[in-house]
Amino acid sequence: METIYDEIEIEDFTFDPITQLFQYPCPCGDKFAVGIDDLQDGEDIAICPSCSLMVRVVFDPEDLKEYYDQLD
Structure with a gap:
């Protein structure tokens, strides 16, 4: 069973349209990361x-549209 370190709102993540990753600072000094397509897939x-810590991204699927619009 996976243990979730925290739940973070999608607005608190940094989105990079080049790598298509959402990132958020981890206590270890690295960054949590998840791809926009992974979020779209649930x-x-x-x-x-x-360090293998995990956080849950809190978002509504319609929130992703504004980020997909940045992907020209």
Whole structure:
């Protein structure tokens, strides 16, 4: 069973349209990351690659439209 460190609103993440990743600072110094397509597919968990902590991204599916609009 997965243990969620915290729940973070999507507005608190930084979105990079080039990598198509949402990122949020992790206590270990690295960043939690999850792809926009993963969120679209219902995967709402962002994982830190350095320490394996996980956070749940709190969002409504319609919230993703504004981020997809940045992807020209």
